[in-house]
Amino acid sequence: MTPPETPEDGLAAHGDTSPAVSVCASATKKIEVIAKRSDFLLAARARKQGVKPMMVQGRDRKDGGDLRVGFTCSKKVGNAVARNRAKRRLREAARLVLPTHGKPGWDYVLIGRAVETDRRPFDDLQQDLIYALKKIHAGGKPSGKPRPKSK
RNA sequence: GCAGAGGGCCGGACGGCCGCCGCGGCGGGCAACCGCCGGGGAGGAAAGUCCGGGCUCCAUGAAGCAACGGUGCCGGGUAACGCCCGGGCAGAGCGAUCUGACGGAUAGCGCCACAGAGAACAGACCGCCGGUCUUCGGGCCGGUAAGGGUGAAACGGUGGGGUAAGAGCCCACCGCGCGACUGGCAACAGGAGCGGCGCGGCAAGCCCCACCGGGAGCAAUGCCAAAUAGGGCCCCCGCGCGGGUCGGGUCCCGGAGUUUCCGGGAAACCGCCGCUAGGCUUGCUUUAGCCGAGAGGGGCCGGGUUGGCAGCUAGAGGGGAUCCGGUAACGGAUCUCCUAGAUGAAUGGUCGUCCAGGGGCUUCGGCUCUGGACAGAACCCGGCUUACAGGCUCUCUGCGCAU
Numbered sequence: 001m002t003p004p005e006t007p008e009d010g011l012a013a014h015g016d017t018s019p020a021v022s023v024c025a026s027a028t029k030k031i032e033v034i035a036k037r038s039d040f041l042l043a044a045r046a047r048k049q050g051v052k053p054m055m056v057q058g059r060d061r062k063d064g065g066d067l068r069v070g071f072t073c074s075k076k077v078g079n080a081v082a083r084n085r086a087k088r089r090l091r092e093a094a095r096l097v098l099p100t101h102g103k104p105g106w107d108y109v110l111i112g113r114a115v116e117t118d119r120r121p122f123d124d125l126q127q128d129l130i131y132a133l134k135k136i137h138a139g140g141k142p143s144g145k146p147r148p149k150s151k
Numbered sequence: 152g153c154a155g156a157g158g159g160c161c162g163g164a165c166g167g168c169c170g171c172c173g174c175g176g177c178g179g180g181c182a183a184c185c186g187c188c189g190g191g192g193a194g195g196a197a198a199g200u201c202c203g204g205g206c207u208c209c210a211u212g213a214a215g216c217a218a219c220g221g222u223g224c225c226g227g228g229u230a231a232c233g234c235c236c237g238g239g240c241a242g243a244g245c246g247a248u249c250u251g252a253c254g255g256a257u258a259g260c261g262c263c264a265c266a267g268a269g270a271a272c273a274g275a276c277c278g279c280c281g282g283u284c285u286u287c288g289g290g291c292c293g294g295u296a297a298g299g300g301u302g303a304a305a306c307g308g309u310g311g312g313g314u315a316a317g318a319g320c321c322c323a324c325c326g327c328g329c330g331a332c333u334g335g336c337a338a339c340a341g342g343a344g345c346g347g348c349g350c351g352g353c354a355a356g357c358c359c360c361a362c363c364g365g366g367a368g369c370a371a372u373g374c375c376a377a378a379u380a381g382g383g384c385c386c387c388c389g390c391g392c393g394g395g396u397c398g399g400g401u402c403c404c405g406g407a408g409u410u411u412c413c414g415g416g417a418a419a420c421c422g423c424c425g426c427u428a429g430g431c432u433u434g435c436u437u438u439a440g441c442c443g444a445g446a447g448g449g450g451c452c453g454g455g456u457u458g459g460c461a462g463c464u465a466g467a468g469g470g471g472a473u474c475c476g477g478u479a480a481c482g483g484a485u486c487u488c489c490u491a492g493a494u495g496a497a498u499g500g501u502c503g504u505c506c507a508g509g510g511g512c513u514u515c516g517g518c519u520c521u522g523g524a525c526a527g528a529a530c531c532c533g534g535c536u537u538a539c540a541g542g543c544u545c546u547c548u549g550c551g552c553a554u
Contacts, residue, residue, distance in 0.1 A: 015199090032408095034495070067406080070495065082498095092500040095170070118530095122501060134546055 013148070022093040027111030034107060043109040047139070053116040053125055054090060056132040057109040067102045069094050073112035086112035089125065097129045103137065 034040060046059035071090050073083040090110045102108065112128075120128070 040495080072495080081525095084527065087495095088499055092170075095500090 008149040011026070032068040034109070035066050039068075039107060040070055040072070043107045046107075047136045050133045051132045053113055053120040053128055054132075055111040055113070056136060057069045057111070057127065058133070058136040059070060059107045060103070061105050061107060067098060067104050068072050068107045069098060069102075070107070070109045071112070072109060073117075077114050077117070082118065083112070086117040089122070091116060093122070093125050093129050097126050101130050101133045108133075 034043075041096060043057045043059045046057060050056075071087045071094075073086045073090075075083070077083045077086050086091045090112055094108070094110060098108070117125075
């Protein structure tokens with residue numbers, strides 16, 4: 001079966017998106033990786049939006065610098081192989097989506113989930129990420145003290 | 152052909168498009184860096200972290216002893232091992248084969264539940280036999296351990312002789328113990344002869360004997376940088392003029408893109424050098440000094456924090472082929488191929504075609520749906536253990552059939 005054409009958003013097409021990317025991301029072309037634990041903790045205290053295959057946390061650092069992203073897959077996701085696979089799919093989705101839908105100066109943390117991060121069709125995974133980013137930029141909910149106990 | 156035993160090996164394949172992490176080369180650039188090209192990039196268990204090493208740091212005269220821990224039939228292999236190979240012994244199986252904490256119980260201590268008369272210098276409940284008494288039911292004294300009963304285990308077994316009844320009390324055979332000698336490197340095996348038999352089990356209870364072991368680990372360890380509160384040590388000390396780019400800071404430009412780093416440049420803010428001058432407070436006194444203390448400034452050291460670099464991957468290395476030694480594990484020689492190094496942690500994402508495997512339909516040609524186990528390097532090796540869809544292959548055993 002042929003894959004459905006999704007010309008919008010420039011996410012499904014691969015080869016000829018480089019001019020669009022360079023236009024949109026003139027200020028920040030590279031995505032930094034969050035490496036410090038304290039940055040993860042700050043992002044966790046900021047806005048969040050859950051979608052089926054992942055939880056997305058976002059924080060505006062308000063310094064206008066680079067867009068940064070981090071990934072978290074706890075042992076709840078599964079063994080090491082399952083955690084790696086989930087993290088790789090999230091990383092790939094972030095690579096395709098964030099240059100056009102992310103905002104400079106923000107930190108994003110993507111958190112993997114047990115089965116859905118692996119099973120979700122990749123196009124849907126990208127749409128979910130775009131939806132979550134929109135909600136977060138629009139205001140989101142502050143992920144305060146009451147941690148979500150449901151899955 | 153059926154049933155079974157023991158090994159060895161593989162553990163999806165190919166191709167688009169888009170990425171990630173090292174390495175090498177070329178080009179641009181003073182350089183930082185950027186671009187292009189080439190090549191490499193998870194496993195048989197990478198896992199558990201259970202043994203044995205290498206390596207690093209710490210401790211330590213050599214060594215011995217004690218304590219603690221480990222190993223435990225014998226011989227060999229190995230860098231070493233608790234691993235591997237061969238052999239012995241015991242047990243299981245018709246067999247191929249499999250299983251085994253397999254040193255010592257006359258070094259000592261301890262334990263052996265329940266049942267049973269009795270459980271470790273044996274003992275006598277029912278019996279059996281003799282004596283004696285008798286109300287004829289049996290009682291009492293003595294002998295005995297063959298028979299019964301209990302138990303995981305009861306102090307040899309069977310038969311004969313013998314006796315009041317019995318008993319290795321005596322004899323034959325079997326068993327047991329000691330054992331000259333023989334074979335073997337040894338574990339061990341065979342065994343002339345001797346002994347009437349006295350000597351139960353547990354060491355996965357303490358223990359004894361022999362051998363081995365100093366401790367901690369790559370978050371080891373070494374180096375560099377930044378910023379901060381406080382500590383220790385050392386130096387300078389005011390003013391003015393000039394010099395210079397060696398160190399720090401400031402500013403500008405470029406690169407990488409952020410509390411920063413690298414390269415180039417500018418100016419004289421501080422240190423510095425030359426001249427000049429003779430001290431901010433205070434103490435001492437020879438009223439002057441290379442004097443002391445303090446404030447201020449600078450540098451160094453040590454400690455914690457964060458980041459970077461090294462350690463970091465080619466090593467007792469693995470695979471293949473041939474030859475030699477060895478029953479084998481393994482060793483030697485020659486040729487050849489392979490050999491990842493991340494650090495919020497790369498080795499992928501996605502799509503297509505095919506191949507095993509499974510289900511359904513079938514006109515036996517196929518069609519269609521489904522679908523790939525266990526699992527991810529983190530300093531490196533040698534083992535062990537555990538997990539694992541499915542498949543390939545070799546050798547051997549038993550039974551059946553055919554010749």
